[in-house]
Amino acid sequence: MRHITNNEHWDCIVAGSGPAGLGAAVACARLGAKVMILEAAGQPGGTICAVPFMPVNRLRIHGKLRSEVHEAFVQSLLSFGKAACYPGPEDSVNGDGFCPQPEYAELAIYQLLEQEGIELKLFSPVVDAVTENGAIREIIVREKQGMIHYRAKLFIDATGDGDLAAAAGCGFWEGKSEETVDPSIAMNADFMLRTQDIQEKSIHMPITLGFSLIGIEEGPFFTWMGKNTSSFKKILGKEDEKGRYIAAWYAFNHGTAPGVMGVNNGAWIHQKLTSSGLNSSDLTDARRNGVRVAADLAAILRENGIPGCECCALDRVGGILGVRDTRRIEGEYTLTFENTQESAEFKDTVARKYGAIDANQLFMGKMDSGFAYPYRSLLPVAVDNLLVTGRCASATFLGHSAGKSMGNMMELGCAAGTAAGLCLKESVLPRNLDIDKLRNTLKEQFQVKL
Numbered sequence: 247m248r249h250i251t252n253n254e255h256w257d258c259i260v261a262g263s264g265p266a267g268l269g270a271a272v273a274c275a276r277l278g279a280k281v282m283i284l285e286a287a288g289q290p291g292g293t294i295c296a297v298p299f300m301p302v303n304r305l306r307i308h309g310k311l312r313s314e315v316h317e318a319f320v321q322s323l324l325s326f327g328k329a330a331c332y333p334g335p336e337d338s339v340n341g342d343g344f345c346p347q348p349e350y351a352e353l354a355i356y357q358l359l360e361q362e363g364i365e366l367k368l369f370s371p372v373v374d375a376v377t378e379n380g381a382i383r384e385i386i387v388r389e390k391q392g393m394i395h396y397r398a399k400l401f402i403d404a405t406g407d408g409d410l411a412a413a414a415g416c417g418f419w420e421g422k423s424e425e426t427v428d429p430s431i432a433m434n435a436d437f438m439l440r441t442q443d444i445q446e447k448s449i450h451m452p453i454t455l456g457f458s459l460i461g462i463e464e465g466p467f468f469t470w471m472g473k474n475t476s477s478f479k480k481i482l483g484k485e486d487e488k489g490r491y492i493a494a495w496y497a498f499n500h501g502t503a504p505g506v507m508g509v510n511n512g513a514w515i516h517q518k519l520t521s522s523g524l525n526s527s528d529l530t531d532a533r534r535n536g537v538r539v540a541a542d543l544a545a546i547l548r549e550n551g552i553p554g555c556e557c558c559a560l561d562r563v564g565g566i567l568g569v570r571d572t573r574r575i576e577g578e579y580t581l582t583f584e585n586t587q588e589s590a591e592f593k594d595t596v597a598r599k600y601g602a603i604d605a606n607q608l609f610m611g612k613m614d615s616g617f618a619y620p621y622r623s624l625l626p627v628a629v630d631n632l633l634v635t636g637r638c639a640s641a642t643f644l645g646h647s648a649g650k651s652m653g654n655m656m657e658l659g660c661a662a663g664t665a666a667g668l669c670l671k672e673s674v675l676p677r678n679l680d681i682d683k684l685r686n687t688l689k690e691q692f693q694v695k696l
């Protein structure tokens with residue numbers, strides 16, 4: 247394949263445009279850096295755009311501003327009006343979020359990046375990195391023209407999968423860690439099918455294809471669902487026996503247009519318990535079976551006479567698959583489940599995570615007021631001019647699952663981008679950055695509540 251060097255000068259290249267990548271890019275650009283985002287998919291936003299109307303949680307805190315960076319995204323989304331989004335559910339798991347229609351979320355992201363002067367390249371997966379003396383010299387991106395080599399002073403891995411960090415030689419973990427949770431903090435998971443197998447034997451959280459249905463009368467549907475969880479579970483059990491493709495659980499969110507409903511789900515219950523978001527065969531199965539789950543749910547709701555679903559049909563499936571966990575890059579500190587429970591505080595706290603421990607079964611830890619996230623978890627041990635952020639930052643399986651919702655990931659991104667911006671100004675490496683200066687900039691310039 248042709249190798250081509252791109253001679254443009256970038257201060258910071260962010261790989262991945264999910265909530266963490268967006269937070270990182272905006273913060274870094276606001277500190278004066280020339281920033282480019284490289285995105286593997288043909289759409290920006292990562293999981294923001296993967297499941298129609300899924301609440302992008304924790305964009306605010308108790309109804310108030312979470313940070314200037316979060317608010318820039320929120321305002322961009324709100325500028326498209328009622329067709330674009332509505333406020334999400336207010337409960338201790340979700341809370342302070344917005345449920346966007348995916349194409350409007352996409353428009354909001356384009357608008358945001360344009361306003362902030364950030365270049366975005368879609369269809370640009372980072373596939374390799376050339377390192378020299380423990381630093382990345384250039385990264386290699388597979389584009390249609392060939393392998394394009396890009397250079398920058400600093401890099402941020404917000405790929406979720408840690409692709410850039412792994413290519414640069416960083417160590418990583420995958421799948422469940424040796425951690426035990428006190429069962430008394432587990433939320434009732436009666437609504438799930440085959441929970442035992444999924445919780446005890448799976449290695450990763452499931453890979454999900456989100457989708458939306460049309461032709462639903464919202465009022466009768468939600469009233470019936472609210473009162474008939476066990477009847478719905480029985481219907482699903484019977485349909486499973488008949489060979490229909492059933493998800494382990496479903497979560498419904500109404501759309502921004504009448505009759506439309508977004509469906510998040512726990513994936514096909516026969517998904518391999520070893521399925522990994524890094525394995526193309528598993529991803530293919532997740533997509534193939536996910537489309538079937540979507541089509542079958544429309545038929546199940548219609549044929550079983552669920553109120554409001556007489557005319558129900560499949561509308562569309564998400565543009566990308568929802569992958570909940572893959573690589574977690576080895577950083578200078580690894581956030582653990584214990585940290586979340588003992589409300590650990592750190593001298594280098596640069597973000598807070600709120601919500602539940604959502605490892606595909608919900609646990610309510612001591613997280614209501616947010617638990618601290620240390621800067622060292624964003625610093626990979628093996629590479630100097632790289633920060634990792636979002637779901638590939640350094641944490642155990644449950645350390646990551648605690649507060650993995652999108653507003654929290656955007657805050658980790660904001661911390662990484664702010665650190666990168668300050669490092670560029672002061673010509674220091676991320677691990678040598680003055681922590682007080684970083685924390686003060688987050689608090690004073692971006693209004694982050696540390």
Ligand SMILES: Cc1cc2nc3c(=O)[nH]c(=O)nc-3n(C[C@H](O)[C@H](O)[C@H](O)COP(=O)(O)OP(=O)(O)OC[C@H]3O[C@@H](n4cnc5c(N)ncnc54)[C@H](O)[C@@H]3O)c2cc1C
Nearest residue numbers: 262264265266286292293303372405406568636637651652
């Ligand atoms: C199915 C599902 C349901 C969820 N439900 C909710 C919910 O209801 N509310 C909530 O707030 N959170 C929810 N979450 C959690 C939340 O979405 C994730 O934790 C969060 O999106 C992680 O943010 P991120 O930016 O680190 O990664 P991602 O959102 O995964 O974004 C990573 C981005 O990097 C890109 N990328 C990957 N590899 C490369 C590469 N090599 N080069 C360039 N780009 C690359 C991807 O295409 C993607 O755009 C859910 C997650 C999933 C998967």
